[in-house]
Amino acid sequence: MRSQGPAPKHLGTISMDRTADLLATSPKAELHVHVEGTLEPELSFALARRNKMKLLYPDVEALRRAYAFTDLQSFLDLYYAGAGVLRTEEDFFDLAWAYFQRAARDQVVHAELFFDPQTHTDRGIGFEVFMPAFASAARRAREEFGLTSEWILCFLRDRSEDEALATLEEALAYREHFCGVGLDSAERGNPPAKFSRAFARAADLGLRRVAHAGEEGPAAYVREALDVLGAERIDHGVRAVEDAALVERLVREQVPLTVCPLSNVRLCVFDDLAQHNLPRLLRAGLKVTVNSDDPAYFGGYVSDNLVQLFAVHPELGAADAYALLRNSLEASFAPEDTKSAWIAQLDQLWQPADTLAL
Numbered sequence: 375m376r377s378q379g380p381a382p383k384h385l386g387t388i389s390m391d392r393t394a395d396l397l398a399t400s401p402k403a404e405l406h407v408h409v410e411g412t413l414e415p416e417l418s419f420a421l422a423r424r425n426k427m428k429l430l431y432p433d434v435e436a437l438r439r440a441y442a443f444t445d446l447q448s449f450l451d452l453y454y455a456g457a458g459v460l461r462t463e464e465d466f467f468d469l470a471w472a473y474f475q476r477a478a479r480d481q482v483v484h485a486e487l488f489f490d491p492q493t494h495t496d497r498g499i500g501f502e503v504f505m506p507a508f509a510s511a512a513r514r515a516r517e518e519f520g521l522t523s524e525w526i527l528c529f530l531r532d533r534s535e536d537e538a539l540a541t542l543e544e545a546l547a548y549r550e551h552f553c554g555v556g557l558d559s560a561e562r563g564n565p566p567a568k569f570s571r572a573f574a575r576a577a578d579l580g581l582r583r584v585a586h587a588g589e590e591g592p593a594a595y596v597r598e599a600l601d602v603l604g605a606e607r608i609d610h611g612v613r614a615v616e617d618a619a620l621v622e623r624l625v626r627e628q629v630p631l632t633v634c635p636l637s638n639v640r641l642c643v644f645d646d647l648a649q650h651n652l653p654r655l656l657r658a659g660l661k662v663t664v665n666s667d668d669p670a671y672f673g674g675y676v677s678d679n680l681v682q683l684f685a686v687h688p689e690l691g692a693a694d695a696y697a698l699l700r701n702s703l704e705a706s707f708a709p710e711d712t713k714s715a716w717i718a719q720l721d722q723l724w725q726p727a728d729t730l731a732l
Contacts, residue, residue: 385724388692390684397680397695401719403484403702404477404665404676406609406632408528408558409508410457410490411668412473421459421468430455441671446590446641447560449671457493466507474515474523476669480677483716484706486524488556491541492533505548524707525552526584529572531564538572546579553707554582556609557599561591566599573603582707584632586610589643593617600629607632607705612643612651615658625659630705634667635683636674648686656694663702696724 388396415434422429431437443449460466470487477485487508494504508525515521527545529538542555555576557569566585573583585599589610596614599605600623611631614620624631635650637643644650655662664683669675674682680698684690703716 385692385696388724390688390691393692393695394681394684396692396724397684397699398677399481400699400723401481401483401703401716402676402699403486403663403706403708403716404482405486405607405630405663405702405705406488406634406665406667407473407485407676408488408490408668409470409473410460410493411453411672412476412670413456413459413469414472414670417468417472418456418459421461421465424465425459425461427459429459441640441673443641443671446562449641449668450560453668453671454493457490458497460494460504461499463503463507466504467511470508470511471514474511474519474521476675478515478519478521480675482521482676483719484522484524484703484708484712486526486553486707488526488528488558489552490528490530490558491545492530492537495541495544501545501548505545505551509551522708522712524554526554526556526582527552528556528558529569530559531557531568531586532560535569535572538569539575542572542575542579549579552581554584556583557585557587557603558609561586561589561595565591566595566605567602570602573605577604582606584609588613589638590641593620596620596624605629610634610638612638612655614660615651615654621658621660624661628661630661630663630701631655632663632665632705634665634672635679636669637667637672640672646686647682650683650687652683653687653689653694656690656697661701661705662698663705664698665702696720 415437419434512523566587576583583604584607585603585605586609587595587599593613593616596608596611597620607630609632633652635647639647664679666676666679699720703713
């Protein structure tokens with residue numbers, strides 16, 4: 375997955391203000407976003423009213439104030455509870471469609487969304503409810519915005535592998551609607567190798583494979599995701615820097631890392647955005663992308679992540695911005711000719727006639 379060409383030579387002449395504008399307006403792909411994590415408080419209350427449910431919080435602001443997380447598990451507790459308002463096909467459609475509308479405003483041309491079937495099947499809500507809804511929202515996004523998408527089925531890593539295998543088999547009736555499998559939820563104590571059989575089954579089915587690793591878990595989990603699961607991308611991966619040999623391998627093989635800066639701060643992986651190691655990852659030659667993870671909970675969608683990151687890291691410049699945008703397009707699972715067309719659009723936007731006319 376090597377870069378398809380050099381960055382434009384004039385990037386060093388672009389001002390920081392113009393770089394911020396281009397980060398927000400350039401075509402980009404989002405490769406690490408959980409659809410259940412796009413459930414904004416306002417939509418939570420609307421769905422609760424529709425389904426005649428009472429939430430634990432009296433109003434939207436009270437719910438937002440609850441988003442004060444101390445680690446990944448404290449977030450997951452609220453995240454899974456919040457998914458309880460999703461009951462009907464209409465609910466799941468509204469959830470996905472709200473994300474696609476927001477992504478289109480951020481100039482996302484392609485999104486690869488995670489979904490967590492076990493979160494819903496445990497509540498008696500099956501694939502026949504949520505998969506048609508997700509597919510319908512994706513079709514509408516393509517028709518109205520030209521925004522293409524793929525869906526990635528995630529296994530909950532704090533559950534058993536047998537459950538993951540059963541979930542995958544159940545999903546096969548809807549195989550046309552998802553392109554791959556992933557691994558998410560509580561990382562500590564749940565190494566990638568725990569799901570070796572599930573990922574081997576996915577490989578036999580021709581599914582793409584990605585995995586969360588190296589967020590709260592150690593760098594060793596990144597290596598395990600590559601070697602045992604055959605992961606093609608690493609979701610998060612920020613702790614890979616703890617293993618120099620692993621970093622060399624990731625650079626050599628150009629394995630994409632789908633980094634989520636605001637998420638990392640809100641979940642206390644880093645104390646603040648200024649401490650985030652994304653600049654170090656870039657300088658090491660890693661194929662880094664920027665994504666929003668669970669934007670309703672972490673305070674920003676993909677453009678927010680990009681703009682806020684650059685605002686606190688003066689060492690990042692226009693060439694870094696261009697690299698992050700291009701990496702997102704190259705690291706997607708879209709067809710090569712489609713990626714080339716997006717990159718041509720990106721290059722056109724970053725041409726001197728446009729970028730220097732402030």
